[in-house]
Amino acid sequence: MITIGKQSGNHKWMKLNSHHVCTHCKVIAYELKIGQMTLKRGTNPIKTVCQLAPIKIDFDYIEIIKCDGYGKNFLGLVEGKIKKVIKNNPKLINDVRGVWIQGAYKPIKILTNEFKIVKK
Numbered sequence: 001m002i003t004i005g006k007q008s009g010n011h012k013w014m015k016l017n018s019h020h021v022c023t024h025c026k027v028i029a030y031e032l033k034i035g036q037m038t039l040k041r042g043t044n045p046i047k048t049v050c051q052l053a054p055i056k057i058d059f060d061y062i063e064i065i066k067c068d069g070y071g072k073n074f075l076g077l078v079e080g081k082i083k084k085v086i087k088n089n090p091k092l093i094n095d096v097r098g099v100w101i102q103g104a105y106k107p108i109k110i111l112t113n114e115f116k117i118v119k120k
Ligand SMILES: [Zn+2]
Pocket: 010, 011, 012, 022, 023, 024, 025, 026, 027, 049, 050, 051, 052, 053
């Protein structure tokens, strides 16, 4: 079983009767010791870090490394392309899985392994 600190992993815990649930990703954990959350047996280790919590983005631009998305909305998203990150849109949540940019027609999410951060 996986045990993490209550403040780590970006989860936002809500206490229910016998357990806690993350209000972002719904992962379930038990506070067997104060301040330590033991994830429910069988929980995918990737969920040690909340996959759905909004993260604070301290950069404005990304550079595309590769992009596996296809379709007209992904037109022009080639290696080396610099794109502005969409921030402060409550419907477009940037999280550990990726960040939002404007695609050719509508916003699209670029996965974490598909870009690098450009500091300006
Ligand atoms: Zn979570």
